[in-house]
Amino acid sequence: MLITSTLHGTEKNNNTTTFSVWAPLCNRMVLHLVHPHDKEMEMTKHEEGYWKISIDDLPDNATYFFKPDGEKDYPDPASQFQPQGVHGHSQVVNHQLFAWTDQQWKSIPLQNMILYELHVGTFTKEGTFEAIISRLHDLKETGINAIELMPVSQFAGNRNWGYDGAYPYAVQNTYGGPEGLKKLVDACHREGIAVILDVVYNHLGPEGCYFSSFGPYTTNKYNTPWGKALNFDDAWSDGVREYFSNNPLYWFEHFHIDGLRCDAIHFVFDNGAVNFWEYTHQKVKALEEKLGRPFLLIAESDLNSPKVVQPPELGGYGFDGQWLDDFHHALYVLLDEKGKERYYDFGTMKQLAKAFTDGFVHSGEWVQFRKKHFGVSSKGVPGNKFIAHNQNHDQIGNRVQGERLSMLVDVEKLQLAAAALLLSPYVPLLFMGEEYGEDVPFYFFVSHTDKELVEAVKEGRKKEFASFLNEGEIFPDPQAEKTFMKCKLQWHKRHEGKYKMLLNWHKELIRLRNSHSIFQYTDKKYISAEVFGGKGLAIHRRSENAAHHLICLFNLSEKELHYHLPSSQPAWHLLLHSKQPQWQYQHTSENYKPVLQMNGNEKVQLPPYCVVAYASMLQ
CATH class of the missing domain: 2.60.40.10 (Immunoglobulins)
Structure with a gap:
């Protein structure tokens, strides 16, 4: 109840x-x-x-x-x-009718999660909750221990990203409804996998939403990119606040969801004495005490503000974590030369170093895209408060042709990106199929029944991305079923050629992350970064007592670079080298033989586009 x-x-x-x-x-x-x-x-x-x-x-x-x-x-x-x-x-x-079997389930701490974002409709051929269950073993074997479902609240038709949901408490009928979602969560918990659910509290979908016939759920005080803002602080807002602040409790209690990822919280406007997020935080904490288990609240925020993850008593919103888009932007622009067209405020190695050591790259500097000084430093925010990613539904689907990173850069750069993410001090998030380099697109798609709305969506998307269209390029029709069908994962690839190698690469990175104690130290004072050789980056991590050290070396250039290992440690042993034979899927004339053990101040040879990791010998 x-x-x-x-x-x-x-x-x-x-x-x-x-x-x-x-x-x-x-x-x-x-x-x-x-x-x-x-x-x-x-x-x-x-x-x-x-x-x-x-x-x-x-x-x-x-x-x-x-x-x-x-x-x-x-x-x-x-x-x-x-x-x-x-x-x-x-x-x-x-x-009360569902027979849960997860009574012994203990949720996974956020800092230990390997998150995996997926869209129910395109993850499998069937596009249902129950069809996902057969793939859970594959995910677990890869090292995935938490899935993040894109929104499943009822939307119009049977094809949608889910952010146009019209009924925040209803589970999408074409996915399998409430029963199907419960079966999936129960099965995930049996496999040792936590479930995070995307929810949208900043607007309601454009089709099938009749809330205005019942009461003032929206307000004209504020605007969002999707229409009227929800009424969290205007007249009659009490009922709206209750409606949405109770929604997390509903998912946690009735569906055993482990956490929520809250969409675009910067479009939830509330200038009241008790902010909506503080109010929701209080309710979630009360439910935790009642049920004796923790629940996570994760924010997608465009504020570049530490207050998102600060507790309410310190003036914050109380979120357990927030997405870190700056990490993606800083790395992507260095991997794909065309990336500068989309993220023109990024592109230096110094910014990538800052993404590793601070979090927010924009922390008060002038940002051309925003035409203002933007952000505040997050240097003091622990890494386990950030969710970093190389790909997600937005970064892929908001491209004209829905290109994944695997469609934009070569395998060497995919390996670099994966290592940068999984060896970072942040909670890593993979987008479905990323673990094996899936190269089908992920388009934006809808299935509205209102013809005027369909045309409005088509024209809106074309206008929004007009500057990115190449001459003669056809914009995919978001309403067409074939657009949706092209996004279905091709699971057979993970057992073939370069895809199999990339899958094993991800497995090894996750294994290394889980097995080395250094990754438990997420306080920023235990990490430093050094740019060298123009496009080389050294990430140095240490334990609290400085007895253990890890150094990750990235060469993002086309030429060989060299780096002298720190002399502070007398001996270093090799953990990872992306040019080793098992990480090559085709013959190469290059014959690199990584040195398995080196002394402090010895020079490491770094081939083009590679990553090398060394750890200090145990004292």
């Missing part, structure tokens, strides 16, 4: 089903039961604008609509299942 004084949607308790909806400005509210029998019943208005009615002996699959002011049927704004899509009736869900 949700730990809140107000109830949203339906709740099945023993033989009684309670319906509740927030509609403070309505004079009437009618519950229209559709199944098991067609019947309309007047609801009673309670405090703060909640209408309620309790009914005995309803079947677990009862379906219904609400009729604001008794005028027209609409789905429940807090519907937990829309079996016929966003325009159809809502269905009661009895959460």
